[in-house]
Amino acid sequence: MPDQTSHKPVMLITGTRKGIGNYLANYYLNKGFIVIGCSRGELDLKSENYIHYCLDVADENKVKNIFRDLKRDFGRLDVLINNAGIASMNHSMLTPLSTVKKIFDTNVTGTFLFSREAAKIMRKSTGGRIVNLTSVAVPLKLAGEAIYAASKAAVNNLTQILAAEFADFGITVNAIGATPLRTDLIKNVPEEKIAKLISKLSIKRLGEFEDVVNAVEFFIKPESNYITGQILYFGGV
Template sequence: MSKNIIITGTSKGIGNALALGFLDEFRVFGCARSKSQITHKNYTHFCLDATDEKSVVDMVKSVNREFGEIYALINNVGAASLNHLLTTNLSSVKEILNTNFISTFLFTREVAKAMSRAKNGKIVNFSSIATPLNLQGEAIYAASKSAIENFTKTSAKELANFGINVNAIGIAPTKTDLIKAVPKEKISELINRQAIKKFADFDDIKNAVEFLIDEKSKMITGQIIYLGGVW
């Protein structure tokens, strides 16, 4: 029987690609505010706001109750913003922090409760290379991802006794809707500061996720892997 994994933000972009890529190996439970175009016997979609506590609690309980143990959680849902600090309004800050960090916290907390009973589980959070590179115009976005990195390291310690591994992947620029509004010169600046100076593609991300949720990586936790190589 296929193992159960939850992937957030599966209506498009990286989350959609991951959901499609894992369907032959896992039973995938995705979520997004909009409906999904994925139609597959191994895919179940939930329409919800990933920052709404009750919706997240209800989804995780439903998956756990109806389908059994949750093997892995991939916290993919996210939002980006490029704006100078002095011209950033508070509503934008709240939206970025809620979408990127609060959703990660809520899903991690609820899924970890279920995983702790099974004494086994893999959680992968998504950060960004924008965090270590400290690019101008990305103060709020990078701060939200920095919160995820600290959360990853600390929760890895708190959940280790329950057999749960928690790691994060720092995503390099990937050709999705998320970066369409970012000026090309800013994307070029990011890529030029990587050791491997190229865009990441969906397979690069999927390969990193596969490594971190594989049983062979059971001794790896609290780590941040930056695609493309930054320091």
């Protein structure tokens, strides 16, 4: 259990079991943050400054429990990173409704619930930061990504409207429009599809975890308190 009396910054990251979320959790733990993470499954991350919750990010009551504990244990939240996301690359005529609901639950409802509850804590101090993960799939409008792109388009809109609503509380809300990275999210996507996507970028390569960290660092630093409602796309999209 982290030292509750410390003045270390407190960051909550959703989807920390693997991929970007896992990388960010380790990165910010190494930087001296207290990191609260969550995922559907267990995560054995050995750090006294890390707390893990197993949950579905669209489960309102369980999400509220995280924030109740956060309030009790630390009394504040400095940064929320809405990273948890799922994808299903398929032709829309072959996409079952259950997949549509699952994608929207995780990508949109989860982002909304965590942002709403985070703002309730962050409103008590100034300088709260919310960073959402969106995708270049929105502007590229790629065939085969209808539902994933639609869910991330919703995240973009959510980002910009929450930015307006939370500005009164000194909270900024921004989003990172990542290109594909070597994560589980694209493990089932054929190489030629990835190559086709990369060909549409100005800088023709996959994204790296360091690219995401760089953007997060920019959005959360104190000097970025005038930057809100922005969608930062990678690779020159």
